[in-house]
Amino acid sequence: MINKINEKKALEPYVRSRLKEKDILLMTHAVVGYPSLEDNWAMLECMQEADIDLVELQLPFSEPIADGPAFIKANQVALEHGIDCDDYFDFFKKASDAFDFPLLFMGYYNSVFCMGEETFCERLNSAGGSGYIIADLPMEASLELDKAGKQYGLDHIQIITPVNSDSRMNQITDHASGFLYCVARKGVTGNETNFDDSLSDYIQRCRNVTDLPLALGFGIKTSEQVDELKGLADVAIIGTACLNVWEQQGKEKYKEFLKSLVR
Amino acid sequence: MTNPMFEQLFEFEAGREGFYGEFGGAYIPEILHETIAELCDAFDAARKDSHFWDEYVQLMSSYSCRPTPVTFCENLTRQCGGANIYLKREDLNHTGAHKANNVMGQGLLVKRMKKKRVIAETGAGQHGVATATMAAKLGLECTIYMGAVDVARQRPNVFWMEQLGANVIAVEDGTRTLKDAINAAMRDWADSMAETHYVLGTVCGPHPFPLMVTWFQSIIGMEARKQMLDIIGQLPDQVIACVGGGSNASGIFAGFLDDAQVELIGVEAGGEGMNSGQHAARIASGQGHVGVAQGYKTYFLQDKEGQMKDTHSVSAGLDYVGVGPILAYLHSQGKVRFESATDKEVVEAFKITVKNEGVIPALESTHAIVHALKEAKEIGKGKNILVNLSGRGDKDIFTIADALKDEKWNEFLKSKVENMD
Numbered sequence: 001m002i003n004k005i006n007e008k009k010a011l012e013p014y015v016r017s018r019l020k021e022k023d024i025l026l027m028t029h030a031v032v033g034y035p036s037l038e039d040n041w042a043m044l045e046c047m048q049e050a051d052i053d054l055v056e057l058q059l060p061f062s063e064p065i066a067d068g069p070a071f072i073k074a075n076q077v078a079l080e081h082g083i084d085c086d087d088y089f090d091f092f093k094k095a096s097d098a099f100d101f102p103l104l105f106m107g108y109y110n111s112v113f114c115m116g117e118e119t120f121c122e123r124l125n126s127a128g129g130s131g132y133i134i135a136d137l138p139m140e141a142s143l144e145l146d147k148a149g150k151q152y153g154l155d156h157i158q159i160i161t162p163v164n165s166d167s168r169m170n171q172i173t174d175h176a177s178g179f180l181y182c183v184a185r186k187g188v189t190g191n192e193t194n195f196d197d198s199l200s201d202y203i204q205r206c207r208n209v210t211d212l213p214l215a216l217g218f219g220i221k222t223s224e225q226v227d228e229l230k231g232l233a234d235v236a237i238i239g240t241a242c243l244n245v246w247e248q249q250g251k252e253k254y255k256e257f258l259k260s261l262v263r
Numbered sequence: 264m265t266n267p268m269f270e271q272l273f274e275f276e277a278g279r280e281g282f283y284g285e286f287g288g289a290y291i292p293e294i295l296h297e298t299i300a301e302l303c304d305a306f307d308a309a310r311k312d313s314h315f316w317d318e319y320v321q322l323m324s325s326y327s328c329r330p331t332p333v334t335f336c337e338n339l340t341r342q343c344g345g346a347n348i349y350l351k352r353e354d355l356n357h358t359g360a361h362k363a364n365n366v367m368g369q370g371l372l373v374k375r376m377k378k379k380r381v382i383a384e385t386g387a388g389q390h391g392v393a394t395a396t397m398a399a400k401l402g403l404e405c406t407i408y409m410g411a412v413d414v415a416r417q418r419p420n421v422f423w424m425e426q427l428g429a430n431v432i433a434v435e436d437g438t439r440t441l442k443d444a445i446n447a448a449m450r451d452w453a454d455s456m457a458e459t460h461y462v463l464g465t466v467c468g469p470h471p472f473p474l475m476v477t478w479f480q481s482i483i484g485m486e487a488r489k490q491m492l493d494i495i496g497q498l499p500d501q502v503i504a505c506v507g508g509g510s511n512a513s514g515i516f517a518g519f520l521d522d523a524q525v526e527l528i529g530v531e532a533g534g535e536g537m538n539s540g541q542h543a544a545r546i547a548s549g550q551g552h553v554g555v556a557q558g559y560k561t562y563f564l565q566d567k568e569g570q571m572k573d574t575h576s577v578s579a580g581l582d583y584v585g586v587g588p589i590l591a592y593l594h595s596q597g598k599v600r601f602e603s604a605t606d607k608e609v610v611e612a613f614k615i616t617v618k619n620e621g622v623i624p625a626l627e628s629t630h631a632i633v634h635a636l637k638e639a640k641e642i643g644k645g646k647n648i649l650v651n652l653s654g655r656g657d658k659d660i661f662t663i664a665d666a667l668k669d670e671k672w673n674e675f676l677k678s679k680v681e682n683m684d
Contacts, residue, residue, distance in 0.1 A: 062437065062571040063556045065449045066292040072436045085568050109290055110555045114569035136290045136558070140278065159293045163456075168296060186294055186454050 011054075011130050011155045011178035014102060015213040015234060018053050023230040025053035026261055027215055029106065029239035031071060032057050032088050033078030035247070040091065042251055043242075048099050050258035054215075054235065056133060057095070059088045059107035066108075066135035070240045085115060089127045096128025104157060105132040112137075112145065121148040131155030131178050139172045146175065157181050157215075162202045166209065173210040179235060182206055184218045203232050223260045236261075268520040269481065272474060272589060273310070281470020283592035289469035290555050295449075298456040303471045305376050310478065315375075319368050323482065326400070327357040327367065331483075333490040333649070338619040345639035346646035349499065350622065351487045351515060353653045360625065360654030361483060361511045362393040366462055368479030370397040373460045380404040380455065383462040384448045386413055386441035386507070387579035387627070388420025389654060390464030395427035397462075405429040408447040410440040413579055419661060438573055441583050445557050465508025466587035469558030473588050477513040484518020487649060495647055501638055503528045504651035505630040506601070507543070507580050509587035511653035516590075516599065526600065528638070529590060530630045532576030533603035543574035545586045546594055547603040561588045577606035577666050578626035580654070604633035610666050612636060613656070625654035626663060 018025050028047055030040050047055055060078035064071060096103050105124050112120045112134065124132060131154050134142070139158060146156050155178030160169055162185060173180065184199065206214050216229060217237030226236045238261065245257045272283065280303075281287050289299055309315040323329035332355070336348040353361040366383075373381060381403050385391030391407040398405035407424050411433040414421055424431050437443035445468070452461045463472045466480070491499050502519055504512035506529040519525040534542030537550075543564070545551030551562035554569050563585045564572045576582040593599040604612075609626055612633040616624055624632060628651070635650045642648075656663050664672035 061569070063442065063446055065446045065557065066294075066453070068450070069436075076437060079570060108556075110565075110569035113555050113560075114552075114565075114567065135292055136555075138289065138291060138293060138296060141288060141290060161294045161296075163294065163297050165297060172293070183294060186456070 010153070011102060012212060015053075015179055019213070019234060022053075024226060024233065025235040026226070027054035027056060027217075027235050027237045028052050028242050028258070029056040029058065029237070031060055031074035031078055032091050033060055033081050033083030034074035035077070036081065037087070037091055039246070041095075043246065043254065044095055044099055046251065046255040046258055047101065049255060050262055052101055052258060052262075054104065055101050056104045056106040056239075057088075057092055059085070059105065059111050061108040061111055063110075064108060064135070068240065070243050074243065085111070089123050092127040092129060102130040103128065105129050107134060109134050109137040109141075117145040118148045121145075121152045121154055124154060125152035129154065131157050133157045133159070133181060135159075139175050142175070159183060160206060162186070162198070166205065169205065169209045173212065176210065176212055179213040179215050180206060180210055181237070182214050182216045182233070184216050184220070200232055223263060226261050266517070266521055269517050272477070281474070283589050284595055285553065286559075286561050286588035286591040286595075287470055287473060288555075288560050289558060290560065291469045291558050292453060294453045295456065295469075298452070299469060299471075301376070302460075305372055306471050306475050309372055309375060315371065319371055319479070320482070322367055322371065323364065327363045328355050329482065330486040330490070331355045333487060333494060334622070335494070336620050339616065339636070340639070342615070342619060343636055343639040345644060346500065346642050346648050347495075348635055348639055349491070349494070349647065349649045350652040351483060351649060353483060353511060353651060354622070354624065354628070354655035358389070358393045358396055359658050360389045360393070361480060361514060361651075362390045362464060362654075363396075364482055364514065365464065365476050365479045365510060366390070366393040366397040369460070369462045369475070370401045370403070373403060374401060376460060378458055378460045380406070380459040381462050382406045382408065382448050382451050382455070382459055383464060384408045384441065384444035385420075385464065386410070386444070386582060387659075388413065388417040388424070389580060391424050391429070391431070392420050392427070394462050394464070395424045395429035398429065399427045406451065407431045408434050408444040408451070410438070410444050411435050412439040413441065413444070416662065417579065419658065441579075442557065442571065442585075449558070465510040466513045466589060467508045467557065467559060467561070467585055473559065476510050477517060477587075477589055480510050480514025481517035483511065483514035483651065484516060486518070487515055488518040491647070491649060497647070498522050498525050499647040499649040500524070500642060501526045501528060501646075501648045502651070503530060503631045503635050503638070503648060505530050505581060505627050505653060506586060506590065507532070507583045507627065508585070509590045511651050513587055513589060515649075515651040516593070520598065527593070527598060528600045528602060528634060530634045531601060531603045532574075532578065532581035532630060533605040533608070534575040534577070536605055537603065540572075541575040542603065543576045543582050543584070544601075544603040545584070546591070546601040551586070557585060559585070559588050561585050561591045577609055578630070579662070580625070580627040581630065602634050604630040606666075608633045613663070614667070622652070623656040624652055625656045625659060626666065628653045629656075
């Protein structure tokens with residue numbers, strides 16, 4: 001039985017309506033179970049207070065090949081804490097009940113594959129999720145999953161990169177819904193990104209192949225960078241930088257940092 | 264080649280490129296898509312260019328003792344009192360293992376793709392050393408990723424890699440072993456792919472690696488089949504090889520895929536035993552489950568939610584959590600049988616082989632010998648078993664002396680340390 005699809009689930013209209021009030025939206029990230037579930041909850045409270053628009057919750061995996069050092073460690077420690085799928089979806093459900101922003105699953109395909117694609121969609125929907133981002137699942141391998149996802153009103157947030165050819169971009173966007181996750185550069189999460197002309201060329205290439213809102217991620221660290229993206233991207237994704245602030249400066253500074261990004 | 268079943272591996276249905284039954288594929292971050300596509304094209308073009316294979320064979324004959332001989336083990340055979348045991352001597356390759364085949368092949372491909380830098384993962388260090396020699400010979404920059412645990416237990420190989428000019432990076436993530444080195448190499452590649460080729464060392468990872476590495480390693484099986492026909496006038500009854508990722512097994516099996524009468528047997532690391540949780544037998548234990556990690560779908564030793572388990576083997580080269588997807592497929596087709604050998608059995612078989620044949624096998628390869636000794640008695644006199652002796656053991660003296668608990672060696676090490684400046 002498919003649960004009622006709640007209103008915050010339709011990501012594309014949600015992003016568009018928020019964009020009427022803001023120049024750019026923000027999507028932040030937490031690895032569930034790192035540093036702890038209590039810390040995750042406090043992070044989400046800060047995000048709510050800072051009026052963050054979208055949040056990715058990462059299910060930890062033992063082989064996170066697309067992540068940089070900060071998130072590798074986060075995945076590893078969360079698993080050492082014994083975080084499993086039940087803990088993840090329980091936390092997810094609590095969070096989606098308590099907070100206003102839509103929540104997205106982020107993780108690796110083996111977790112989805114091992115629980116079964118249908119079960120995954122059913123659980124994510126029951127937990128109040130809006131969609132999923134899967135770091136190591138290329139478009140052509142996700143067709144079955146996306147069929148199940150559609151049934152549950154879940155968007156598959158497809159990833160696009162600056163090295164993709166135009167024809168590959170077209171192929172990907174044909175299967176995308178909600179919004180598009182535009183990786184700003186090569187490499188893994190957490191490295192430096194240069195904001196230069198090539199970035200606006202890249203965003204333009206993305207606009208040429210899709211009408212979906214564009215979220216830009218990988219390497220965004222400061223409010224200045226978020227400002228620079230205004231008028232270019234629709235959503236700025238900030239992951240590693242937030243985690244670094246939490247780890248090095250604690251909750252209050254974390255909240256300040258989030259608020260400083262929204263100005 | 265007159266080997267239709269092997270050739271079939273290279274043919275895919277539209278939309279199923281890189282899949283062998285349900286196994287294989289390319290589960291990669293999108294950032295790697297174009298690089299992998301470029302590699303698929305380069306590999307395909309090289310494979311269809313008969314000059315390329317000739318160049319490869321020529322290089323291997325002038326640089327790495329190919330064709331490697333087949334040796335009849337008269338004494339072992341007599342001792343067992345059963346089937347005749349033959350060894351395909353991959354230990355006689357340059358750098359002491361079959362790894363040389365794959366790296367030199369990929370090196371030639373790198374030249375075709377005009378890339379300047381290579382990266383590689385390594386477990387025991389064999390593949391790292393082999394890659395570093397290739398990079399030195401072909402004038403390429405080289406970075407090797409190696410789990411910190413492996414760096415600690417394989418210092419001699421690290422020494423040689425560094426002497427050969429490679430930059431060795433100790434990987435501190437995860438279990439700090441081979442699988443973590445693979446993850447780290449993938450991450451480097453996601454950043455550096457424009458000028459860098461990732462020389463994956465085994466028949467695992469995303470398409471086209473399982474197929475490409477199998478192709479280069481098939482030189483073992485093609486030679487061996489012909490050699491057996493020359494030596495005994497018939498095909499062997501069994502071909503036995505150890506399986507970590509599975510490249511030496513894939514290579515020798517490739518020569519016999521169409522010979523229904525030849526039984527192909529892969530031997531995995533039984534570690535402390537099947538019920539100990541301390542092994543790396545993904546298929547033979549029945550404890551591996553199909554999953555997706557490190558870019559491909561195969562049997563992994565993982566928990567029910569898909570988190571990878573720790574593995575163990577006396578031989579670092581077999582201590583790996585997944586297994587080549589082509590081998591998983593051949594197993595599912597009943598074409599390859601999987602068995603295992605424990606650490607204890609390996610140490611015993613090692614001693615017997617060294618004393619009786621004057622051959623010093625790598626501990627990895629000794630797993631195959633363990634099983635050959637069992638099968639020789641089982642199938643009996645008049646039958647013939649070909650074992651792939653994938654690597655030599657004398658360069659692993661630190662590990663082997665440790666496994667044999669050799670007191671004199673320990674005393675020697677202590678005196679070396681005491682006499683250091």
